[in-house]
Amino acid sequence: MSARPQSSTRKIAIIGGGVIGLSIGWRLAASGLSVALFERGKAGHGASWAAAGMLAAGSEVEPGESELFGLLKQSQANWPAFAAELAQASGLDVSLRTEGTITIALSQDEVGRLRQTYALQQQLGVNSQWLTRTEALEREPYLNPRLAGAILVPGDHQVENRILVQALKLAFTRAGGSLFEGIGNAGIKTASGRAVGVSAGGIDYPADTIVVAAGPWSPEIEGLPAIASPPVRPVKGQMTALAMDPTSPILTHVLWTQKAYLVPRRDGRLLIGATTEERGFDTAITAGGMLSLLESAWRALPGIEEMPIIESWVGFRPGSRDDAPILGETSIEGLILATGHHRNGILLTPITARTIARLVLTGETDPAIAPFGLSRFEDQDSKGTKSWKSA
Numbered sequence: 490m491s492a493r494p495q496s497s498t499r500k501i502a503i504i505g506g507g508v509i510g511l512s513i514g515w516r517l518a519a520s521g522l523s524v525a526l527f528e529r530g531k532a533g534h535g536a537s538w539a540a541a542g543m544l545a546a547g548s549e550v551e552p553g554e555s556e557l558f559g560l561l562k563q564s565q566a567n568w569p570a571f572a573a574e575l576a577q578a579s580g581l582d583v584s585l586r587t588e589g590t591i592t593i594a595l596s597q598d599e600v601g602r603l604r605q606t607y608a609l610q611q612q613l614g615v616n617s618q619w620l621t622r623t624e625a626l627e628r629e630p631y632l633n634p635r636l637a638g639a640i641l642v643p644g645d646h647q648v649e650n651r652i653l654v655q656a657l658k659l660a661f662t663r664a665g666g667s668l669f670e671g672i673g674n675a676g677i678k679t680a681s682g683r684a685v686g687v688s689a690g691g692i693d694y695p696a697d698t699i700v701v702a703a704g705p706w707s708p709e710i711e712g713l714p715a716i717a718s719p720p721v722r723p724v725k726g727q728m729t730a731l732a733m734d735p736t737s738p739i740l741t742h743v744l745w746t747q748k749a750y751l752v753p754r755r756d757g758r759l760l761i762g763a764t765t766e767e768r769g770f771d772t773a774i775t776a777g778g779m780l781s782l783l784e785s786a787w788r789a790l791p792g793i794e795e796m797p798i799i800e801s802w803v804g805f806r807p808g809s810r811d812d813a814p815i816l817g818e819t820s821i822e823g824l825i826l827a828t829g830h831h832r833n834g835i836l837l838t839p840i841t842a843r844t845i846a847r848l849v850l851t852g853e854t855d856p857a858i859a860p861f862g863l864s865r866f867e868d869q870d871s872k873g874t875k876s877w878k879s880a
């Protein structure tokens with residue numbers, strides 16, 4: 490970026506009020522910039538509301554994603570300080586729980602797959618422990634006693650993402666940010682190859698820099714030039730929540746099985762997620778989706794059988810072609826992307842906020858996000874690797 494005006498006179502516009510837009514907005518407003526955030530509906534009610542809040546860099550390792558793992562690990566390390574700073578700025582505790590995450594295998598087949606995950610974790614330097622059946626049951630006595638093996642990742646924590654969005658909203662506005670909610674779709678204005686402003690709900694807002702943080706809707710923003718459009722699509726996830734007795738919860742760690750995960754909250758909710766479906770923005774909660782989640786959860790934790798279902802919902806992960814986020818400048822001067830966080834947007838919030846704020850403030854691309862720019866897809870396309878990886 491070239492010739493940016495003095496901090497006090499620079500105007501920044503952010504499109505999208507999920508964890509990504511709000512956290513970047515908070516960092517920038519706290520640095521003294523004039524920041525306006527445009528959210529078409531209610532801030533924090535997109536993917537950021539639907540999420541399970543797991544900070545699971547180690548448990549979710551996948552072969553071929555070691556570069557992404559490096560980014561996830563850095564952000565995970567930032568979480569305790571980020572949560573403390575946010576609590577101070579907002580007065581809200583985001584309920585960072587540190588019991589860790591257990592992944593279990595319920596058959597010999599599943600043990601084979603779990604051993605591969607364990608080997609990959611060891612190779613990548615994840616602090617994980619193989620647990621025998623007895624060791625797993627000592628930690629979680631209500632697990633299916635026929636389990637055949639387990640892995641504990643003590644550093645994979647969780648936060649209450651619905652409090653997180655409220656906290657970010659408060660921190661952003663308290664730092665002086667202007668939040669425009671319920672204004673319908675915001676659009677981008679460009680002139681002579683640079684971003685010049687945002688239009689939304691009858692407001693025309695001139696801006697020196699625009700940050701696109703509209704999650705899975707990012708490519709649909711009106712006025713976004715094709716050359717800067719991120720290859721992001723919605724990856725549907727259905728979830729459901731049961732009510733445990735908060736005074737004697739039947740689970741304390743986050744629990745992964747081969748087909749579902751269970752996340753116990755302090756208020757007694759037990760979240761069960763999530764399906765992974767390529768169905769565009771289909772909002773249906775389906776019998777098949779619920780059956781698969783509940784069956785997998787029941788196999789792992791039979792005690793859920795009598796628990797009331799208190800809520801079921803659908804959310805859309807912003808999935809990129811390679812499942813990694815798209816962070817950084819575009820070839821349109823003043824237009825920055827912060828999207829495509831897929832299944833890790835809550836985990837990646839601290840590092841995204843820090844590095845995108847740095848880019849806006851100084852024009853410098855932090856080395857942590859250098860591999861995650863939009864240009865990597867141009868490179869892939871020129872090599873003829875255009876296929877979309879399924880999430």
Ligand SMILES: Cc1cc2nc3c(=O)[nH]c(=O)nc-3n(C[C@H](O)[C@H](O)[C@H](O)COP(=O)(O)OP(=O)(O)OC[C@H]3O[C@@H](n4cnc5c(N)ncnc54)[C@H](O)[C@@H]3O)c2cc1C
Pocket residue numbers: 504505506507508509510527528529530531532533534535536537538539540541542543544673674675676702703704705706707709710711725726727728762763803804805806807827828829830831832833834835836837
């Ligand atoms: C079922 C499910 C479970 C998940 N679990 C986890 C998890 O455990 N851990 C984890 O780290 N991540 C998880 N994720 C992923 C995480 O939720 C997302 O990566 C993250 O919330 C993305 O944040 P965002 O701010 O980019 O998007 P969003 O939260 O979707 O926010 C985008 C916002 O942009 C607004 N918007 C769109 N278009 C416009 C426009 N034109 N003008 C104005 N506003 C606009 C939308 O209304 C929306 O509020 C999960 C996601 C799902 C769906």
